[in-house]
Structures are given as C-alpha cells and as structure tokens.
Amino acid sequence: MRILFTEPIVLLVTIYMSFIYGILYLFLTAYALVFQGQYHFSAGISGLCYFGLVVGEILAFIVVVLSNPSYVRKLERNANVPVPEWRLPTAILGAPLFAAGLFWFGWTGYRGAATHWIVPVLSGILTGFGLFAIFLSLINYIVDSYLMFAASAIAANTLMRSLFGGIFPLFATYMFDGMGIEWASTLLGCVATVCVPMPVLFYLFGKKIRARSKFAPAPDIEKEKRERLESDEESRVGGGEDGPLASGPGAAGSEEEKREEEVAKDK
Incomplete structure (x- = not known):
C-alpha cells in the first residue's frame, strides 16, 4: 500500500478509476430506478437498456484497436522503449x-414518459465509451510507468476500486430518491468533470513526475539522458580534433621565427 500513498500517479489514477468503477456498479441501481420507476418497464425489459453502455464500450474497444498500430510504430521508432504518456x-x-453521458442520463431520464426511453438509453453510449477508454488507458499507463513495480501498483488500484464498487450501490437508492435523478446525476457529472483535466495533466507533466519517483524506472528518461551525454561527448571530441589542427600552423610559425632570430644573432 506504500506505493499508493507515496506515488502521485498511482494515487490520482486510482482515485479516478475507483470513481468510474463505482459509477459502473451504481448504474446497476440507477438504471432500475429510471426505467422501472419512471418508464414502468419490467425488470427484464429494463435490463435491455444496458445495451447503450455495451455499445459505447464496444466502440471504445474499436478505437483502442485502431489506434494500437500507431502506438507500435512510435515504440519501434523509440528503440522499443515505452513512453507511458x-x-x-x-x-x-x-x-x-x-x-457528458452522466449529465445526459440524469436530465433526460428523470422526466419519464415525457421523454422517449431511447434518449436516456443513448446516453449510455457516451458513458460506456468513456468508462472503457479511461479504464484501459489508465491501466496501461500505470503498467508502463512502473514496469517491475506494476503488480504492486495494480494491486493497490484494484483494492481501492473494489471498495468503491462495493460502496457506491449501497447509497445509490438513497441518493437518487433524496436528490432526484437529475440532481444526483448532476453531482456525479460534476465530479467527473473535475477529473477531466487529469489525463491531460499527466500527458503534459507525467514525465517530470516520474523523474522524481522512487518506483518508476523511467527508461525513456534514461534513454534521453544517454543520448544527450553521447551528443555532448561527440561535440567535445569534435572540438578537440579541431584544436590541434588550428594551433599547429601557429606553433610551427613561432618556431621558424625563433630560428631566424638565432641565425641573425650568430651573424
């Protein structure tokens, strides 16, 4: 657990992933409240409304698969040294x-028959896409950042996620009944919005954070340092080779002048 509380990347990524993991299980209750409570669907029919989430996750999977060749090409150009960002x-x-999917679900689902049931179902496409994309991307980010310590980081992450996944459904009914479907979803959407900059910040500053880490090996940073040292060494060697060539003629000229002076003195 030490890695969870001493590594900013592990801590912040775990909090974010735990939140979206809790939302996944919370929606098992929220969908029932909306589609059985507001639209009066049976339990079996309301279960079909999860297809919006499923479609979103499938689309995210397709995007990940299509983007993987680009990642592989970058990796090959970088001598197979992974850059977690x-x-x-x-x-x-x-x-x-x-x-956006959370706001959409809350502000269309609470009206019941006044809004066609397909509208809140379609919100699941955004929610499912975001959930799968965030989850898979951040898991890979942890693995690439911590390499031989990735198992410890993932274990801490899994523990926290499991706690959130177990706790969120416990208060889901009370929250949606007490606040209303629209405002409860707005609260969740606001928390999700606050977390939106997190992947961007890690993309911009993750390398600096990893450079100060005790657990992140950072082979990409080491590679850059080696290349910089090699470049500096080549520059110094090049300067040393030019030096004697430049000073040689001057030295030879001064020796000739000394000889001429000695000859003149003898005469």
Missing part, C-alpha cells in the same frame, strides 16, 4: 464523454 490520448478523449 503515449497511452493517455484515449483517456483524454473518453474523460469528457464520460462526464
């Missing part, structure tokens, strides 16, 4: 969509 664009795309 290359994993984050999918999460950067998914984060605002996830938040």
